[in-house]
Amino acid sequence: MKLSKIFSxxxxxxxxxxxxxxxxxxxxxxxxxxxxxxxxxxxxxxxQDQISQVILMQKNIDLIDIDQALEEKQLRPETVVNHVYKxxxxxxxxxxxxxxxxxxxxxxxxTNGIKDYWKISRPFESDKKIEILISPSKGYCYxxxxxxxxxxxxxxxxxxxxxxxxxxxxxxxxIAWHRVQVxxxxxxxxxxxxxxxxxxxxxxxxxxxxxxxxxxxxxxLKKAGIV
Numbered sequence: 001m002k003l004s005k006i007f008s009x010x011x012x013x014x015x016x017x018x019x020x021x022x023x024x025x026x027x028x029x030x031x032x033x034x035x036x037x038x039x040x041x042x043x044x045x046x047x048q049d050q051i052s053q054v055i056l057m058q059k060n061i062d063l064i065d066i067d068q069a070l071e072e073k074q075l076r077p078e079t080v081v082n083h084v085y086k087x088x089x090x091x092x093x094x095x096x097x098x099x100x101x102x103x104x105x106x107x108x109x110x111t112n113g114i115k116d117y118w119k120i121s122r123p124f125e126s127d128k129k130i131e132i133l134i135s136p137s138k139g140y141c142y143x144x145x146x147x148x149x150x151x152x153x154x155x156x157x158x159x160x161x162x163x164x165x166x167x168x169x170x171x172x173x174x175i176a177w178h179r180v181q182v183x184x185x186x187x188x189x190x191x192x193x194x195x196x197x198x199x200x201x202x203x204x205x206x207x208x209x210x211x212x213x214x215x216x217x218x219x220x221l222k223k224a225g226i227v
Contacts, residue, residue: 023105025207028113036195039118039142050186054123054130061181066133069178075146080153083171084164095216107152115140124183133182144185147176147193155201160218
């Protein structure tokens with residue numbers, strides 16, 4: 001391989017890595033796992049109570065809930081935004097989706113870091129009576145990443161479109177509870193996920209880059225007559 005091509009590849013790799021790290025507003029290293037409630041201990045009475053709640057919820061699930069949980073499994077900004085505004089697309093609103101992508105990257109990094117700290121196994125791994133109703137998620141379960149992500153997206157959209165805030169909040173609630181119904185999470189995971197989302201929104205509101213991106217998204221939505 002020519003020397004010029006080698007230098008080009010090195011530059012490309014550095015550029016890609018720099019861009020990838022720049023997407024997050026902040027990472028797990030700046031957030032303590034103790035910003036949310038301490039989870040139950042595995043095999044404790046509290047753990048068994050949580051398992052019983054999951055089993056009870058699975059008895060009342062229907063096919064509609066399962067189908068919705070499948071649609072929500074790959075949680076992306078579009079999952080939440082298009083539930084309320086079907087005409088808002090990446091092509092038409094690039095600033096909005098830049099904001100939401102960065103928010104999502106931040107949420108995932110922090111949530112995954114806290115999951116790895118607490119190391120709580122998923123319900124279907126803990127009790128054979130719990131059914132796996134969708135393709136199983138990997139990794140630990142506390143706090144629920146879908147809950148944190150769903151509420152983060154909902155809260156940001158609520159800041160931009162306050163007239164639709166309740167609709168976004170209701171949908172985030174739906175996403176969260178579907179995760180319990182399909183056997184991926186305990187109710188406690190949802191509580192921790194919502195607590196983390198609230199904490200992260202507070203951190204984002206103090207972040208200058210987030211505020212700049214938020215303003216660009218607001219201007220974009222205003223120009224389109226949405227706000």
